[in-house]
Amino acid sequence: MMAILIDGKQTAADIRAGLKQDIASLVNECGKKPCLAVVLIGDNPASQVYVRNKVAACAELGIESREVLRDASITEDELLSILAALNTDPAVNGILVQLPLPKHIDEKKVLYSMDPAKDVDGFHPFNIGRMMIGDTDVFLPCTPFGCQELISRVMPDTAGKHLVVVGRSNIVGKPMANMMVQKNRNANCIVTICHTAAPDLSVYTRQADILVAACGVPRFITAPMVKDGVVVIDVGMNRIDDVANPGKTRLVGDVDFDAVKDKALAITPVPGGVGPMTIAMLMKNTVRAFRIQNGM
Ligand code: GUN
Numbered sequence: 001m002m003a004i005l006i007d008g009k010q011t012a013a014d015i016r017a018g019l020k021q022d023i024a025s026l027v028n029e030c031g032k033k034p035c036l037a038v039v040l041i042g043d044n045p046a047s048q049v050y051v052r053n054k055v056a057a058c059a060e061l062g063i064e065s066r067e068v069l070r071d072a073s074i075t076e077d078e079l080l081s082i083l084a085a086l087n088t089d090p091a092v093n094g095i096l097v098q099l100p101l102p103k104h105i106d107e108k109k110v111l112y113s114m115d116p117a118k119d120v121d122g123f124h125p126f127n128i129g130r131m132m133i134g135d136t137d138v139f140l141p142c143t144p145f146g147c148q149e150l151i152s153r154v155m156p157d158t159a160g161k162h163l164v165v166v167g168r169s170n171i172v173g174k175p176m177a178n179m180m181v182q183k184n185r186n187a188n189c190i191v192t193i194c195h196t197a198a199p200d201l202s203v204y205t206r207q208a209d210i211l212v213a214a215c216g217v218p219r220f221i222t223a224p225m226v227k228d229g230v231v232v233i234d235v236g237m238n239r240i241d242d243v244a245n246p247g248k249t250r251l252v253g254d255v256d257f258d259a260v261k262d263k264a265l266a267i268t269p270v271p272g273g274v275g276p277m278t279i280a281m282l283m284k285n286t287v288r289a290f291r292i293q294n295g296m
Contacts, residue, residue, distance in 0.1 A: 004266035006150050006233075012276035015149070016061060019283050023062045026287070026296060034290035035064040036094040036120065036282075037086045041079065041105070042072035046239075047098045054096070057279045063286055066092065072102045079105060080113050087115040093293055094120035094286040099171070117293065120285035122175070132178045139285045143214075144176035146277025147233045151210055152186050154266040155231055159188035164204055166221065166254070167214035168195045172235050176212055201225065213254035223259035232260060232267040235274050 027033055036058055040051045051067070058065035068082060079101075086095050095118045101107050116126040122141035130138045140148075151158060163180045167173035173193055180189040194204040196215070202225040205211055213221045214235035226232065236254030253270030261267050268274055290296075 003232075003261045003264035004154055006154055006266050006268045006273060008146070008150055008268055008273040008275065008277045011150060011153060012146075012280035015277075015280040016057065016283060019280075019287055020061045022287060026290065026294075027062065030294055030296065032294070033062060033064045034093050034286055035066060035091055036096065036286045037066040037068060037089075037092045039068040039070075039079075039082065039086075039095070039097045041070050041074055041098070042102050044100070046237075047100075051098050054279055054282060057283055058286075061283055063283065074102075074105075076105045076109065079110060083110065083113050087113075087118065092118065093290040094118050096121050096282065118289060120282060120289055122285065123170070128170075128175065131175065134182050134184055136184060139288070140179060140281070141171060141175040142278045142281040142285065143172050143235060143274060144179055145281040145284075146274055147172075147176060147212055147235065148179055148186065149281070150233060150268060150274070150277060151231060155210065156186075158186065158210065161189050161209040162192070162207055163189040163210040163212065164192045164194060164208035165212045165214060166194055166201065166205060167212075167216070167235070168193055169214065172212075172214040176214070180210075215254050217254055218252050219254070219256040221255040221260060223256065223263055226260055226263055228263050229265045230263065232264045233274060234268050234270050236270060237275060 038051055038054055040047060055065045055067060086092050095114055097110055111123050114124055116124045119127050120139055122139040127138045165173050165177050177191045177193045180187045181191040192204050194201055205225045206227050208230055210231045211226060212233045218238040218240050232255055234253035234255040238252050239249045240252055242248045242250040251271050
């Protein structure tokens, strides 16, 4: 059996096209453009690429972006005062601080200082907490939000399905599990979060009707770890040496795609799966912030 390839690139393009139309009519109505502030500290090459892609998506959709680029030597206080200014700037609807931050800066302190109404990444504990208790009018963290959207394309009714998340990060694993266990969303799953402390992870992964791999280990999920007919969402973005092209690197996921695709009902590729969805959902959250802040 060859799995359905879940085309995140196309799905994200469709979502962006819909948002572009929404934005055009919002701008027409109120004469202002949505604005996203993107804060990047230091010169982490992966973060630079992510930020460039986020800024490009804003330009494509008619969202203004304000890039705040600072050297890694910035102090925590300086960064906190940048955020305080963005929080009170009425022209800024959404704020994103690209992670990771340099080690000398307390990431939590920075994220907690953000106005939850502008937290389009959905990382502020106020938004996470409200999401966890089932509120639906919150900013959902963009990567799990995008994963949920992809799952719904191949499995419109997930009620009672067993979703297994490998990885417990605050950005993906924990919010993913919380979103999918909710009764009042397109979710209602039985959920397991598992991680590397398990002596044998396949005990859990083999039970999955939907498997979300977000552990950050290249090709960690192998064919014997999944059951036939599983829906696989691969959040991994691992850069490894490309053996076919010495001196070059390539991007692979947390799933051994070539082997797992023969057992799966549906699977996301890397690249072209979850990655583009994260940005599309960030744009969606930004438009939502703009609407709310303008009473629209
Ligand atoms: N670093 C890795 N993923 C993300 C994300 O979704 N948002 C931010 N701000 N930083 C990240």
